[in-house]
Structures are given as C-alpha cells and as structure tokens.
Amino acid sequence: MKFKNPSTQKDLIIILFFTLLCLILTQIKTGFEYNGKTEREIYRHRGVVLATDNADIEVFGVVHTGFQHLEVRLLGGPHNGQIIEVQNQLFGVLERDEVYADGDELLVQYFLNPDQTPGLGTARGHYRIHLEITLISLFALALIAVAGLTGFKAILSFAFATLMIWKIMLPMFLKGFDPIWVALGVVAGLTASISFLVGGLTRKGFVTFAGAFLGLALTAGLAVVFGRLFHIHGAVRPYAENLLHGGFAHLQLTPIFIAGIFLAASGAVMDLAMDIAASMEEVKRKHPEIHVIEHIRSGLRVGRSVIGTMTTTLLLAYSSSYIFMFMLFISQDIPPIQIFNLNYVAAEVLNTMVGSFGLVTVAPFTALIGGLVMRRN
16 A cells, blocks of 8 residues: 555554554563462452441541441453352541542452352442543543544553553662663653654654654663662652562662663653754745754743743643642641651652753753754755
8 A cells, every 4th residue: 555645654554563563562471360260260340339337437537447348249241240248347547548428439349259259348449440441431532532543543642651650660669670771771762752752753753753762862871870879769759668578588679770860851851852842843844944053042042941841841730649748748737858858858859850961951951962863955
C-alpha cells in the first residue's frame, strides 16, 4: 500500500512499532507473579454486601479496630451468584481501613474449600475498577475528539509508559539492578515514544527527544550529587520499609529514591522540549531564510515563556501531596528552620528543585539542537 502523504506513512510505521512493543510488554512476566502466594489459587471478584455484623468492632473516636463480618453475594467469576462469608479486618488506620454498609460493592478475595466451594473471604476495598475504566475511557475519547490522530498517539505513548514502568523498571529494581541506569534506560524509551509518536519521525521529533533526554541526563546527575550531599535515605518514601521487611532487604533504597526524582520530572521536561521544538519548526516553516543564530534565539524566547509556569506547576504538583503534613506543622507552630531540615521535607525540596533545574536546562539544549538540525529546509 502506498500513501500520497509521506507523513501518513511515517505515522503508521511509528504507531505499528509502538503498538507491537506494547503487545510484547503485556506478555512479559515480572518474575513475581507467585511471590508470597500459596499453591492454592486465589480468586478476586466483585461482590455486594447483603448483611453486616459489627459486634466485634471497637470504636475509639474516629478509629475502628477489630473485625467486621459481612455476608456477600459474588457478582462475577466462576462462583457468580453464590453467597459467602467475608471478614473485614480494621487496623485502626484511617488511610487503610474501610467500613461497609448493606448494598456496598467491594472486591472479595477468597480460596476454595476442599469440596471446591468458596471459603471464607477477605474484603479488599470498595469496588472501584469499573469507575476507573470508565474514567480512563472518557479521557481517551475526549483526547481523541480534541486531538484526533495525535490524541490516539498520546494514548499509545501513555500505555507504553505504563507498561515500561510496570513490566520493566519496577521488576528490575526488585531484582537488584542498578536503579539509576535502569531508570535512565526507561526514561530514554519513554522520551523516544512520546517524542516520535507525538512529533512523528521528523526533525521535530528528533529535536524533542535529544533536548529532553539531555535535560533529563543532567537532572539525573544533579539528583545523584545532591542526593548524597543532602544525606537523604530512600526510606523517606512510603512503603520503603515494608519492602525491606517483606524479603527485599537487598534493595538499594537511596538510588531508587534518586531515580524517582528524574523520572517524576521527565513528563514536564518532555512537554517543554516539545513546545520549543514545535515552535521552532513553525518559525522555520514561515521564515525558511532565518539565520541559525536567530532561530536558536527564537527557541530560547519560547523556552523562557514556558519555564516560568512549568516550574510553578512542578512545585504545586509535588506540594499537593503534603498539605496535611504542613497543616500539622503550622498547627504546632514549628519554625521553618526545623521543618525544612527534616529529612522527608528536605527530600521534597531536593525533588522539586532538581526537577525544576532540569526544566531550566532543557530549554537551551532543545533550542541549540533545533537550530542546528533545522538549519536547512
């Protein structure tokens, strides 16, 4: 099949390439599929609460401890329609505990009895999977409706990024590979997918990839250097200690924390690189005679305009997760010098500032590469 428009053929090639990569990634085993499991098959399906028994729950203010006993009808799987007993253990931790009422839908985990009937089940949270699928589908439809083929390619790059992190990066971390190099390799793949899917197999796509990756490489270097100077241990992140106590004492927590810094900044860096590359391509199209120096200056001017908002975007994105922590500090009148000297607060300062520094450097990198690559029509 021949295409009249070469760009259409390039789009098809890159879409098919990353679609194939996504299909391959879905078939890759993480190596932890049976970690911590028994030989008995585990069933997890949706159920609806028919009756509740709260006699074994103790209430201390807003905290609940003990066991809630539920009668649940299964709504899916091979035992659809059967009624089983389910236990809901409450630990007295608000961020984890959920108390159910009649009519609530929840995820039920259970094994089979020797006679192949469902045994005592365990509550695994309100059932939200269908809502998550609905929300993702609405987002995908809106993106395609607004951006057309570019929107579809953005969805494909999103799927590729999710699979790369879930199937490649995290399992390699767990297996003890060097987190910095693993994360750099994954970031390179994600940068390539977004740059070439959205920008196409064009000079714009190449400029985006080169500028973004150089900025991220510099960000990684800064994260390594200042991570050591700050004396920040990776255990400042939630669930890090749980992993150590769960049979993964070999994990390199600090390098994993450092890898997370430039991985978190990669999205904003790629966004800025694409903005500059697209603007420079448009300038070159409208003024093909523009001198390379003036072209680079145009890219830098665009970068300056975007950097101001992007750095604030990073700050707001990172700080929003710590609203309650800062409210607690303020309520106890803890002075700023003590707050910002805490290791977990200093970790967020390091995260925000190193990520923002990557944004600052990606602008000149992208503008310089763009001017050199696009100097000829």
